[in-house]
Amino acid sequence: MPHGVVKFYNCDQGFGFITPFGGGRDVLVQAPEVKRSGIGDLLVGQRIQYEVADRETGHGDEAVELSLMAANEDDGRLKRFG
Secondary structure (H helix, E strand, O other): OOEEEEEEEEOOOOEEEEEEOOOOOOEEEEHHHHHHHOOOOOOEOOEEEEEEEEOOOOOOEEEEEEEEOOOOOOOOOOEOEO
C-alpha cells in the first residue's frame, strides 16, 4: 500500500494533495474520501497510507482507502487550512 505525507488539505474547498514517500507526482485527495475513511480533517504533515485510483478526468492519480500510518504528535508543524 503506498504511503506519503499530507502536503496540503483545505476542508472548505474539499481537496488536498499527498506527497508520496520515495518521490513521484503528488496524489489528489478529496473530501468525500477523507470522510469515508473516518479520519476527520487531514493536517499538513500527517503520514497517510492510501490506495491509488485513476482519476476520471485522466489527470493524475487520486488517493482512496485512506488510513493514518501512526499517531502524529502536534509539535506545531501540523497545520489546518480552511
